[in-house]
């Protein structure tokens with residue numbers, strides 16, 4: 052991966068996010084406005100689900116010419132793992148360390164592997180490079196959502 056392509060995964064940046072997340076009180080992190088709306092813990096849990104699914108894509112796509120991989124049903128994933136019962140601090144640590152590892156994975160993807168096409172679930176094929184960018188945008192989107200929610 053070209054250097055600097057994933058600034059949001061740089062160690063210092065991740066550490067900073069981790070610090071900001073831990074500043075949110077656990078009680079606030081588990082607060083649900085309604086049964087169907089995710090709490091802050093569940094949003095971070097969703098980001099973990101995204102991390103573990105994308106981890107598989109990042110690695111598997113480097114081994115083949117074309118990757119076909121299942122999608123994941125996000126509501127089922129968050130509900131079935133009961134993230135609201137998790138310790139907030141442990142959840143943040145898990146998210147932090149997992150992404151530190153993913154930063155290493157992404158850093159070592161060869162440039163030509165970024166062109167490998169991937170079909171995820173029933174979606175149109177996209178390149179591995181797109182999947183990496185999309186992973187980072189998706190993370191930023193939900194982190195902003197968490198910060199907004201925590202400030203409310």
Ligand code: NI
Pocket residue numbers: 097189193
């Ligand atoms: Ni999402």
